[in-house]
Amino acid sequence: MKLTNLIASISLVIGSVVMAANSAQAASFTSNVNQKTDSKADILLQSITQNGTTFNDFTYVSEVKALTNTARKNTNVNSGAASTDRGDNATSPVTASEDPDRNELAKFLGNNNLNNIVDTEDDGTFEMDLIFKNAIFANLQGTDSLFFWERNMNSDLLIQAFDQTGMLIGNSLKLLRQSQTNAGFQIDTTEIGSAQKVGNWGVKLEELGVTSLSGIRVISEGAAFNGPDFKLIARTGVSKSVPEPGMLLGLGTLAGAAFLLRRKSEQNSAIKAAQ
Numbered sequence: 001m002k003l004t005n006l007i008a009s010i011s012l013v014i015g016s017v018v019m020a021a022n023s024a025q026a027a028s029f030t031s032n033v034n035q036k037t038d039s040k041a042d043i044l045l046q047s048i049t050q051n052g053t054t055f056n057d058f059t060y061v062s063e064v065k066a067l068t069n070t071a072r073k074n075t076n077v078n079s080g081a082a083s084t085d086r087g088d089n090a091t092s093p094v095t096a097s098e099d100p101d102r103n104e105l106a107k108f109l110g111n112n113n114l115n116n117i118v119d120t121e122d123d124g125t126f127e128m129d130l131i132f133k134n135a136i137f138a139n140l141q142g143t144d145s146l147f148f149w150e151r152n153m154n155s156d157l158l159i160q161a162f163d164q165t166g167m168l169i170g171n172s173l174k175l176l177r178q179s180q181t182n183a184g185f186q187i188d189t190t191e192i193g194s195a196q197k198v199g200n201w202g203v204k205l206e207e208l209g210v211t212s213l214s215g216i217r218v219i220s221e222g223a224a225f226n227g228p229d230f231k232l233i234a235r236t237g238v239s240k241s242v243p244e245p246g247m248l249l250g251l252g253t254l255a256g257a258a259f260l261l262r263r264k265s266e267q268n269s270a271i272k273a274a275q
């Protein structure tokens with residue numbers, strides 16, 4: 001048995017899996033929701049379709065930590081920064097607030113209602129650490145892991161992953177308004193007078209330079225960001241239909257063994273033919 005052949009076969013199998021993952025473009029995704037016709041009502045995310053894969057292994061924001069948020073002045077309705085907002089006739093877990101605390105923000109982000117959002121005033125700044133209920137892992141289907149929606153497709157958002165200790169990891173990533181794709185529905189919330197189109201960003205863990213994360217820090221740096229009005233839902237990435245990394249190595253070893261067996265039988269045939 002030649003070890004080099006075995007290693008080459010394993011590398012080939014692993015290589016093609018890695019290539020398949022990398023070749024999946026930062027494609028847009030389809031939000032499969034209960035309804036798209038009433039921009040003021042609940043718009044409930046049921047699943048997402050991306051790269052021909054439909055999934056609903058979602059996890060939600062369960063806690064907001066390390067919140068800094070420009071204070072609101074009672075004299076100016078457009079002062080402050082992050083607030084909680086909902087569709088004019090949509091339900092919400094708690095009453096929407098122009099000056100929400102961490103718990104209220106977590107409640108508005110922590111469900112599948114895309115008409116429960118964080119609305120940000122144009123000039124204000126915020127920074128908050130959003131902890132997910134479950135840890136997020138990359139998935140081998142090559143789909144994105146983080147899904148953002150942004151009302152009116154006109155704002156930016158800066159994000160970075162953190163681990164279970166709350167330590168920032170990987171690299172920060174600025175999500176730009178011009179890289180949003182149209183989500184295909186509109187929302188009309190209590191803070192605006194008519195329906196606005198919703199855009200979305202999908203983000204892979206590799207874009208953040210990590211292979212897993214426990215939460216995401218989101219930042220709006222003020223006027224240049226134009227007050228992001230957003231919702232964030234994550235995919236856990238743990239799926240029974242997807243082989244574990246350990247199993248992949250097993251498959252690679254199997255492929256390598258099959259390759260060696262085939263070679264050996266070819267050699268035997270050649271020896272027989274020569275006899």
Ligand SMILES: [Ca+2]
Binds near residue numbers: 120
């Ligand atoms: Ca507001």
Ligand SMILES: [Ca+2]
Binds near residue numbers: 150152153226227229
């Ligand atoms: Ca916006």
Ligand SMILES: [Ca+2]
Binds near residue numbers: 088188189193194
């Ligand atoms: Ca409205």
Ligand SMILES: [Ca+2]
Binds near residue numbers: 122226
């Ligand atoms: Ca805004």
